[in-house]
Amino acid sequence: MGAKRDPAELKIEAARVALGHVEPGMQLGLGTGSTAEAFVRLLGERVAEGLSVIGVPTSERTADLARSLHIPLTTLDDHPRLDLTIDGADELDDELRLIKGGGGALLREKIVATASERMIVVADASKRVKSLGAFPLPVEVVPFGLGATMRAIESVAGRLGLDGPLSVRQAADGRAFLTDGGHLIVDAAFGRIPDPEALSDSLLHIPGVVEHGLFIGIASAALIADADGVIHLASA
Numbered sequence: 001m002g003a004k005r006d007p008a009e010l011k012i013e014a015a016r017v018a019l020g021h022v023e024p025g026m027q028l029g030l031g032t033g034s035t036a037e038a039f040v041r042l043l044g045e046r047v048a049e050g051l052s053v054i055g056v057p058t059s060e061r062t063a064d065l066a067r068s069l070h071i072p073l074t075t076l077d078d079h080p081r082l083d084l085t086i087d088g089a090d091e092l093d094d095e096l097r098l099i100k101g102g103g104g105a106l107l108r109e110k111i112v113a114t115a116s117e118r119m120i121v122v123a124d125a126s127k128r129v130k131s132l133g134a135f136p137l138p139v140e141v142v143p144f145g146l147g148a149t150m151r152a153i154e155s156v157a158g159r160l161g162l163d164g165p166l167s168v169r170q171a172a173d174g175r176a177f178l179t180d181g182g183h184l185i186v187d188a189a190f191g192r193i194p195d196p197e198a199l200s201d202s203l204l205h206i207p208g209v210v211e212h213g214l215f216i217g218i219a220s221a222a223l224i225a226d227a228d229g230v231i232h233l234a235s236a
């Protein structure tokens with residue numbers, strides 16, 4: 001087994017392999033987070049060398065980065081169907097089910113990934129888990145009725161045998177974190193989620209829930225970097 005490597009290097013490694021999947025003329029979804037950022041930076045180098053692609057960013061943060069690198073950007077209104085989205089994840093299992101939203105961009109990330117022919121997840125090996133749930137599940141909610149929505153989340157989770165504290169995510173200044181869409185994030189520390197599909201369906205029935213960070217049946221492949229290289233996982 002190879003020597004232990006800095007996670008930042010591993011993220012760049014996975015991002016570099018992902019770049020090999022980009023072809024001239026592609027319409028790309030650009031993810032959010034430090035691993036997606038590594039990809040966008042590498043993509044920016046290729047664009048500076050003459051690669052012609054166009055991207056839809058999944059957050060204002062990624063849009064700012066892409067603009068600074070002169071990567072041409074568009075919207076899903078102008079390009080409703082994308083070829084490929086490259087994005088990170090907070091957790092992924094061997095069925096390519098993901099938890100996302102650690103960076104608070106899950107709603108736009110899910111819209112963009114779902115509008116793409118393929119989504120490739122880039123991650124270091126620490127993100128690969130046997131079972132989802134050690135990472136608290138981000139649930140994006142509208143501010144109106146927050147208390148009632150949180151009670152409803154607890155109640156549907158309880159029916160699935162899940163229990164654990166919910167917390168409203170805070171920004172660095174101590175105020176509530178607001179997503180690019182002006183919503184709140186409730187982080188649900190349920191622990192192991194035995195049935196992610198059932199939890200996903202139940203959460204989406206709660207009126208105040210806009211989306212949640214479970215990505216099921218969306219990722220087509222994952223590039224996972226560890227000290228020995230980059231493993232390619234493909235969906236069944």
Ligand SMILES: O=C(CO)[C@H](O)[C@H](O)COP(=O)(O)O
Nearest residue numbers: 033034035088101102103105
């Ligand atoms: O879902 C996300 C942002 O909403 C990110 O993809 C996820 O948080 C992983 O981030 P990082 O690559 O920094 O570990």
